[in-house]
Amino acid sequence: xxxxxxxxxxxxxxAHPTPVAHQFDDREQQTEVGRLGMWLFLATEILFxxxxxxxxxxxxxxxPEAFAVANSKMDVTLGAINTAVLLxxxxxMALGVRAAQLGRGKGSFALIIATMVFGLAFLGIKAxxxxxxxxxxxxxxxxxxxxxxTGRQVETFFSLYFMMTGLHxxxxxxxxxxxxxxxxxxxxxxxxxxxxxxxxISGLYWHFVDIIWIFLFPLLYLIHPHL
Amino acid sequence: MQGLPSEHIVPLKVYFTVAxxxxxxxxxxxxxxxxxxxxxxxxxxxxxxxxxxxxxVLFFMHVRWSSRLVWLFASGGILWLAILFALTMSDFxxx
Numbered sequence: 001x002x003x004x005x006x007x008x009x010x011x012x013x014x015a016h017p018t019p020v021a022h023q024f025d026d027r028e029q030q031t032e033v034g035r036l037g038m039w040l041f042l043a044t045e046i047l048f049x050x051x052x053x054x055x056x057x058x059x060x061x062x063x064p065e066a067f068a069v070a071n072s073k074m075d076v077t078l079g080a081i082n083t084a085v086l087l088x089x090x091x092x093m094a095l096g097v098r099a100a101q102l103g104r105g106k107g108s109f110a111l112i113i114a115t116m117v118f119g120l121a122f123l124g125i126k127a128x129x130x131x132x133x134x135x136x137x138x139x140x141x142x143x144x145x146x147x148x149x150t151g152r153q154v155e156t157f158f159s160l161y162f163m164m165t166g167l168h169x170x171x172x173x174x175x176x177x178x179x180x181x182x183x184x185x186x187x188x189x190x191x192x193x194x195x196x197x198x199x200x201i202s203g204l205y206w207h208f209v210d211i212i213w214i215f216l217f218p219l220l221y222l223i224h225p226h227l
Numbered sequence: 228m229q230g231l232p233s234e235h236i237v238p239l240k241v242y243f244t245v246a247x248x249x250x251x252x253x254x255x256x257x258x259x260x261x262x263x264x265x266x267x268x269x270x271x272x273x274x275x276x277x278x279x280x281x282x283x284v285l286f287f288m289h290v291r292w293s294s295r296l297v298w299l300f301a302s303g304g305i306l307w308l309a310i311l312f313a314l315t316m317s318d319f320x321x322x
Contacts, residue, residue, distance in 0.1 A: 021262050032294065032296075033292070033298075036297065036300055039297055039300035039301055042299055042301075042304060043300060043301075043303050043304030043307070045302075045310065046302075046305065046307070046308050047304065047306035047307055047308060049306045050307075050311050051311075052278075052311075053308070054311055054312060055313060057307060058315065059315075059318065060318070061319065062319075069253050076257065078262070080253065082252050084250065084253060087246065087249045087250065089244075089246075089286050090249075090283060090287055091242060091243075091246040091287075093287070094237075094242050094286075094287040095239075095242060098236065098237060098239070098242070101236055102236060113233060137263055161276065182235075200289075203287075203288075204288055207283050207288045208286075208288075210283060211279075211280050211283055211284070214262070214276050214279045214280055214283070215276050215280070217256075217276075218256055218269075218272035218273065218276050219272075220274070222256065222257070222260040222266055222268070222272050223268075223269065224269075
């Protein structure tokens, strides 16, 4: 009975500072397997969001006018600012992974923290938008207020809006949680130029969440503001 | 299996160039939405979104330097999403 090899090696085996689990030939194979695992998870995530994107496609195809009318209620400025915030967070994330590759612990730590701060800023702006939608009576349900014949269809747009951005915001919260753990691991000196796979793989997740927003922004905010 | 990202340190310049391109595309998509192109507004918006996605996937997510297997996994999700869209719309468009 013994501990897994990787655990032993991180604690005591100075001759092999790179933790390689016993089922892998070498570090390269282990890193590649981790990377593929995350990409496979992201493929399931594409389909997780895909159901909502499909619903959007069908509803928009059925009610293009109502969607355009509903769109005039969206705050394009806040949406664009949030897109810029998220794109910046992806840059700091990519730079954080690069710093980890180079073994620059301090730089990596600071960039991961910056990524989290941008993520929190995104959620803060999103919260302001949500609050305004509630005040304007645009949250679907008994409190929904919209004058006009297409009221029910506009309500459907806002159902999709809250579900898609809500699911996205949930992913942001999870991403910030993951980065908190990564930041703590960097702080404890757990990574080196030989071993930084968790930082890279967390980065993949963060960039994926950014990509979802890259599509949500035009679909929800920029439909057709000319009515 | 050459040039895996773990061996590949991407120059800083690449990251900053990609980020600048992403911001230009963001300004472009907001700018184009202010012009009335009728049904082509959404087409332009989605083309720009796909361009932004490719920049993030290829450079920030290192797929450009990744193995063929990563390419396969990354495109697999998109392929299945396309099947989901195509089969769903094949129903609605033929009712």
